Amino acid sequence: MLAKIENLVKDYYLGKTTVHALRELSFGIEKGEFLSIVGPSGSGKTTLLNLIGCLDLPTKGDVFINGKNVSHLSDNEATNLRLKTIGFIFQSFNLIPVLNVYENIEFPLLLLGIKAGQRKEAVVSMAQKVGLHEYLIHKPDELSGGQRQRVAIARALVGNPLLVLADEPTANLDGETGHIIIDLMLEMNRELGTTFVFSTHDEMVIKHAQRKIFLHDGKIDRIEE
Amino acid sequence: MxxxxxxxxxxxxxxxxxxxxxxxxxxxxxxxxxxxxxxxxxxxxxxxxxxNYLTSHIQIHNPLYETEKRRLPLDLTIKDSKKIKNDLKNHEWIRGVSERVEFAIIVNNGLDQMPCLGIGIQPEEERNIGILPEVITGGDYLVPGEEGILIGSKMAELLNLKVGDIVFLYVTTSLNQPNLFETEVRGIFHYGFPMLDKYVIHCSYDFIREYLNMPEGATKMMIMLKDRRLIPEMMNYLSEYNLKEYSGELQINRWEYFAQPxxxxxxxxxxxxxxxxxxxxxxxxxxxxxxxxxxxxxxxxxxxxxxxxxxxxxxxxxxxxxxxxxxxxxxxxxxxxxxxxxxxxxxxxxxxxxxxxxxxxxxxxxxxxxxxxxxxxxxxxxxxxxxxxxxxxxxxxxxxxxxxxxxxxxxxx
Structure with a gap:
C-alpha cells in the first residue's frame, strides 16, 4: 500500500463557528492505482488532497505515505517529501507565467538538484510524452487550457513521484479537452506506474477511475471499485 | 542559480x-x-x-602671541625665527618657510584713509608659501628690503590709488610710538576675497621692521608643506624639534586652528x-x-x-x-x-x-x-x-x- 489514511479529521474555524471539513476518514491507496475522489463542492475533496499532499496539517488522525506517518512533519520535512514523492496538478494549472514550457517542467528537477544533462533529457522526454515537445519555448499565456494542463502534468511527473494528486484537473477545461487530459493521466498511470489520485465532480471523468471514493459532508459516502 | x-x-x-x-x-x-x-x-x-590665502599648513608663534593677537603685538616675537627658518627650509617635506610681521596700519592717500592689516613678508620665501606673486594684477611684486607696498584691488578702488601713487602710512611701533611715513604703491593684487583685497597691505619684511622698530624675530612663521597629508608627520617632527631646541616654548599650530569657523x-x-x-x-x-x-x-x-x-x-x-x-x-x-x-x-x-x-x-x-x-x-x-x-x-x-x-x-x- 502506498498511502493510508486513518481517522482523518480536519476542522476549520470561522470566527466562533467550527467547520468540520473532514470527519474520521479512513481508507488506503494502492501503488499504481488510478483513484478518484468524488463529491460535490464543499464535500472535502480539496481538503483531503491537501492533507495527503502534506500541504496542510490534520486536526486529528494520520496520513501514512510509504509506511511513514507524514501528518506532523516540519515545514522543511513536508517540503522535501512533496518534492521527492508527490506531484501536484491544479484546477487552474498554476504554471509559473515568467517561465516557458521547458522551464516550467524543469522546475522540480532544479529543486531536486538534478544535473543539467539529465534534466534536459527528462524534460524533453516528458514533453514528448504529453505531446508538447513543439511548444517548449512557449510561455503559458501562449498555450490553450488543455496545453497548460499538459504542462502541469509533465511538471508533476518529471521528478518520477510515487503519487500524483490532481485537484479537479478538468474543471477549467471544456468536456472534450477534459477527456483528453484524463486519458493522458491514465496513460501516464499505465506507462509509468505512477499512482494518481484526482478529485472531480464531473460524471464523465469519474468513469475513467479504477476506484471511486464518494465524499459527502466530509465523510465517505461509499467506495466503488 | x-x-x-x-x-x-x-x-x-x-x-x-x-x-x-x-x-x-x-x-x-x-x-x-x-x-x-x-x-x-x-x-x-x-x-x-x-x-594658500590665509593660514599655510603650519604656523609657529611666540607662546603668548595667541592670547594677545587681537592687538597685533609686535613685542611678542619668535626671537630665533631666522635660525628656525634655516633649520627647517631644507627639510624634505617642506616646500617653503617664511617669517612674517603682522601689524595694524592706516593707509592714507592724502584725502581719505583706511585702517587695515599690514603684513611684512619675505618676498622670495613667500613664493613658496602662498599665491601672492600670482595674483598681482598691476605693477610689480615686492623686492626684499626695498620700499613700497602692495595693496588690494578693492582698497585701490576705494582710495582711488594706482601703481606708482604715494601713500602715507601710519603705524604704531613696538615701543608704542606713532610713526608716519610715505611710500609708493608698488603693485595691486586681486585675490577675489574681499577680506584680503580690501583690508590687507603687503610690504617687505626687512623694510617694515625698521619703521616698526621691531625687536629681534618675526611675529609668526608660515610653513607650507609639499602635501597636506604630511601635516601630522610634520607636526610630530616639529614637536620634537621644539622640545629639543626650545624646551617646547614655541607654539606650533596646524592650519585648522586658525580656520575654526x-x-x-x-x-x-x-x-x-x-x-x-x-x-x-x-x-x-x-x-x-x-x-x-x-x-x-x-x-x-x-x-x-x-x-x-x-x-x-x-x-x-x-x-x-x-x-x-x-x-x-x-x-x-x-x-x-x-x-x-x-x-x-x-x-x-x-x-x-x-x-x-x-x-x-x-x-x-x-x-x-x-x-x-x-x-x-x-x-x-x-x-x-x-x-x-x-x-x-x-x-x-x-x-x-x-x-x-x-x-x-x-x-x-
Whole structure:
C-alpha cells in the first residue's frame, strides 16, 4: 500500500463557528492505482488532497505515505517529501507565467538538484510524452487550457513521484479537452506506474477511475471499485 | 542559480514598475554621488584657498602671541625665527618657510584713509608659501628690503590709488610710538576675497621692521608643506624639534586652528548632507518595500504553487531577496553612471558662482568664481552599500511574508 489514511479529521474555524471539513476518514491507496475522489463542492475533496499532499496539517488522525506517518512533519520535512514523492496538478494549472514550457517542467528537477544533462533529457522526454515537445519555448499565456494542463502534468511527473494528486484537473477545461487530459493521466498511470489520485465532480471523468471514493459532508459516502 | 534566473525573469514581469523602482534608486544614487563630489569639491576648494590665502599648513608663534593677537603685538616675537627658518627650509617635506610681521596700519592717500592689516613678508620665501606673486594684477611684486607696498584691488578702488601713487602710512611701533611715513604703491593684487583685497597691505619684511622698530624675530612663521597629508608627520617632527631646541616654548599650530569657523561650518554641512542622503535612501527604500509587497500580494497563488512543488521557505525568501537586490544593484549602477557623468563634467567645467557671489563680503571663506567637483571612490562604495542595504531591508519583510504564507491559503487566491 502506498498511502493510508486513518481517522482523518480536519476542522476549520470561522470566527466562533467550527467547520468540520473532514470527519474520521479512513481508507488506503494502492501503488499504481488510478483513484478518484468524488463529491460535490464543499464535500472535502480539496481538503483531503491537501492533507495527503502534506500541504496542510490534520486536526486529528494520520496520513501514512510509504509506511511513514507524514501528518506532523516540519515545514522543511513536508517540503522535501512533496518534492521527492508527490506531484501536484491544479484546477487552474498554476504554471509559473515568467517561465516557458521547458522551464516550467524543469522546475522540480532544479529543486531536486538534478544535473543539467539529465534534466534536459527528462524534460524533453516528458514533453514528448504529453505531446508538447513543439511548444517548449512557449510561455503559458501562449498555450490553450488543455496545453497548460499538459504542462502541469509533465511538471508533476518529471521528478518520477510515487503519487500524483490532481485537484479537479478538468474543471477549467471544456468536456472534450477534459477527456483528453484524463486519458493522458491514465496513460501516464499505465506507462509509468505512477499512482494518481484526482478529485472531480464531473460524471464523465469519474468513469475513467479504477476506484471511486464518494465524499459527502466530509465523510465517505461509499467506495466503488 | 535557478533562483537567480527566476528572480531576473520576475523583475522583468512588470517592466514599468521595475523601471520606476530602478529610476527612483538611480536618481537617489546619482544625487548622492554628484552631491558628494560637489561637496568634496567645495571643501577641497575652501581648504586649499584658506591654506594658500590665509593660514599655510603650519604656523609657529611666540607662546603668548595667541592670547594677545587681537592687538597685533609686535613685542611678542619668535626671537630665533631666522635660525628656525634655516633649520627647517631644507627639510624634505617642506616646500617653503617664511617669517612674517603682522601689524595694524592706516593707509592714507592724502584725502581719505583706511585702517587695515599690514603684513611684512619675505618676498622670495613667500613664493613658496602662498599665491601672492600670482595674483598681482598691476605693477610689480615686492623686492626684499626695498620700499613700497602692495595693496588690494578693492582698497585701490576705494582710495582711488594706482601703481606708482604715494601713500602715507601710519603705524604704531613696538615701543608704542606713532610713526608716519610715505611710500609708493608698488603693485595691486586681486585675490577675489574681499577680506584680503580690501583690508590687507603687503610690504617687505626687512623694510617694515625698521619703521616698526621691531625687536629681534618675526611675529609668526608660515610653513607650507609639499602635501597636506604630511601635516601630522610634520607636526610630530616639529614637536620634537621644539622640545629639543626650545624646551617646547614655541607654539606650533596646524592650519585648522586658525580656520575654526570653516571647520565648524564643514561639520554642520556634513551633518545636514548626511540627513539629506538618509532621506534619499529612505525614499528608495520605501519604493522597494511598496513594490515588493505589491508583488507578494499579486503572486500569492504562484508562491503557493512553488511551495507546493517543493520550494523551501528559505528558497522563497532568497527568491524575493534576489529580486530586490537585483533591482537595487541595477539602480545603483545606473545611478553611478549618471552621477559620475555629472561629477566628471562639473570637475572639468565647474559650477559658476558668479563674481558677485564669490566676492561678497559676507563670505568668511575665500571662494573662487567657480566651484569644481572632486571625484572620489567613497561615494561609490557607500551607495553600493546603501543600495544593498535598501534592497535587503526593503525585500526582507515581503520575502518573509511570502515564505510564511500558508500554502493552502495561497493556492486558493
Amino acid at each position: 535557478f533562483l537567480l534566473i527566476l528572480a531576473f525573469k520576475n523583475i522583468l514581469r512588470h517592466k514599468r514598475r521595475t523601471i520606476l523602482n530602478i529610476t527612483a534608486l538611480a536618481i537617489n544614487v546619482a544625487g548622492i554621488v554628484f552631491f558628494t563630489a560637489f561637496y568634496r569639491g567645495r571643501i577641497v576648494d575652501n581648504y586649499d584657498r584658506t591654506i 570653516l571647520i565648524e561650518d564643514v561639520k554642520g554641512d556634513t551633518f545636514f548632507m548626511g540627513i539629506f542622503f538618509f532621506i534619499l535612501v529612505l525614499v528608495g527604500l520605501f519604493g522597494i518595500i511598496n513594490s515588493m509587497s505589491t508583488s507578494v500580494f499579486e503572486r500569492t497563488q504562484e508562491i503557493g504553487t512553488i511551495r507546493a512543488v517543493g520550494t523551501r521557505r528559505d528558497q522563497t525568501v532568497r527568491l524575493f531577496l534576489f529580486e530586490t537586490l537585483a533591482i537595487s544593484l541595477i539602480g545603483v549602477m545606473i545611478g553611478w553612471i549618471i552621477g559620475f557623468a555629472i561629477s566628471l563634467y562639473l570637475a572639468r567645467a565647474g559650477i559658476p558662482l558668479g563674481q558677485a557671489f564669490s566676492e561678497t563680503e559676507m563670505m568668511a571663506v575665500p571662494m573662487g568664481e567657480k566651484l569644481y567637483a572632486v571625484l572620489g571612490i567613497w561615494e561609490y562604495l557607500g551607495t553600493l552599500l546603501l543600495g544593498l542595504c535598501a534592497g535587503l531591508i526593503g525585500g526582507i519583510s515581503p520575502a518573509l511574508r511570502a515564505s510564511r504564507l500558508k500554502i493552502v491559503d495561497a493556492l486558493r487566491k
